[in-house]
Amino acid sequence: MARIPLPRVVGVALGILVVLAGTVAAAGSAHAALTKPAYDAGDRWVYVLQGSIGNLPGFNATANGTLQxxxxxxxxxxxxxxxxxxxxxxxxxxxxxxxxxxxxxNTTVAASGSFSSDTSELWEEQSYLPVASNSSTGYVVDVTFLIKVQMLLNLWLNATTTYSSLPPFELDVGQTASAPFMSQVEAATSFSAFGFGEHRTNRTTMDGTWTRHVLGRENVTVEAGTFDAYRLNESLGGFPGLAALAVTGANETAWYSNDVGNYVRRVVYANSTPLAEMRLKSYAYPVAPPGLSAVEIALLIAVPIAVVAVLVFLLLRRRKARHEAPKGSSGAGPVGELPPKHEGGKP
Known part of the structure; x- marks a missing residue:
């Protein structure tokens, strides 16, 4: 069997790799902008939070004063x-x-304090929208007149939400997703200051439509670095530290990165006024190369290995052939031996 020249084999192998790279690149570019992340226990995101609060939940500004x-x-x-x-x-x-x-x-005095918030949520698996949520948020504010007066405010929320339909997570730039919902919300607030306290509870049903619009793609720089992200305008279900927004409703501009598997920046608005923002500081999320499916990643690994294996096999075969002595086609023996004699003494 005729041997294929090695340079031609190398050329064919390189051609295969080029075609593979082009195919995978085209497949990657065909993916939707937002890629649904595969979460696992232990994934974590840490954000810097900055914002402002006009009044606290359960605080009667008319009777008690105005907080900023x-x-x-x-x-x-x-x-x-x-x-x-x-x-x-x-x-x-x-x-x-x-x-x-x-x-x-118009009397104004200094106020300072601290806040703490804990929220536990269950997200459905298709779009990662919350279907159950339980949260508690507490504020401690010290106000200094002639003496220091401490105000304590707490808000507890318990909500269950059902959706009439679930939108896809994967969206391209310019696309919009929506999900009509109904939430059963139980809220409790407590306030104590100036020698008196107040506790209130409330149950209500809220309905509406959650929306998400993918506005564009851009690089975003935050404390954790610079990320390729997609800018979204979407309804707000809740925001850490701003517990009242979970009840009154608001919207946000958010930047989502497939590399991070979550937001890298969020800015929340109420009545078109920015109130607070979160910026990614660090994260622990093991993610595959962005834009590639598991099959494409497997091809990127397997095909080059197969091509290299074929090249090595052909190279070894060629080297072995060089060291073997050629055999004639007329029945002659090995080199250095005389051909066998036939009857009559003639070869």
């Missing part, structure tokens, strides 16, 4: 469980408050 507080803290989001029922996530936020407290006749 700046908020600075840290938010940590953890995936704590993955099961057929959904994704279990826990969020903890804490930080400091600084601002002013205003009372009648």
């Amino acid at each position: 507080l700046g908020l600075n803290g840290i938010v940590q989001v953890d995936i704590v469980g993955v099961s057929p029922s959904g994704i279990r996530a826990e969020t903890h936020a804490s930080g400091f408050l600084n601002g002013t407290f205003g009372i009648g006749n």
Whole structure:
């Protein structure tokens, strides 16, 4: 059998690799902008939180005065469980408050304090929208008149949500997803200051439509680095440290990165006014190369190995052939031996 020249084999192998690279690149570019992440227990995202609070839940500004507080803290989001029922996530936020407290006749005094918030959620598996949520948020505010007065405010929320339909997670730039929902919300607030306290509970049913619009793609720089992200405008279900927004509703501009498997930045708005933002500080999320499916990744690994194996086999075969002595086709023996004699003494 005729041997194929080695340079031609190398050329064919390189051609295969070039075609493979082009195919995978085309397949990667055909993916939707947002790639659904594969979460696992232990995934974590830590954010810097900054914002402002006009009034606290349960606080009667008319009777007690007006609070205007700046908020600075840290938010940590953890995936704590993955099961057929959904994704279990826990969020903890804490930080400091600084601002002013205003009372009648334009009298304003300094106010400072701290806040802490814990939320446990269950996300459905298709779009990762919350179907059950339980949260508690507490604020401690010190107001200094002639003496220091401490105000304590707490808000507890328990909500279950059903969706009439679930949108796909995967969306391209320019596409919009929506999900009509109904939520059963139980809220409780407590407030104590100036020698008296108040506790309220409320149950309500809220319905509406959650929406997400993919506006574009851009690089975003935050504390954790620079990321290729997709800018979204979407409805807000909740925001750490701003518990009242979970009840009143708001919207946000968010930047989602497939590399991170979550948001790298979120800015929340109420009545078109920015209130707070979160920026990614660090994360632990083992993700595959962005834009590639498991099959494409397997091809990227397997095909080059196969091509190299073929090249090595052909090279070894060629080297072995060089060391073997050629055999004639006329029945002659090995080199150095005389051909066998036939009858009559003639060869």
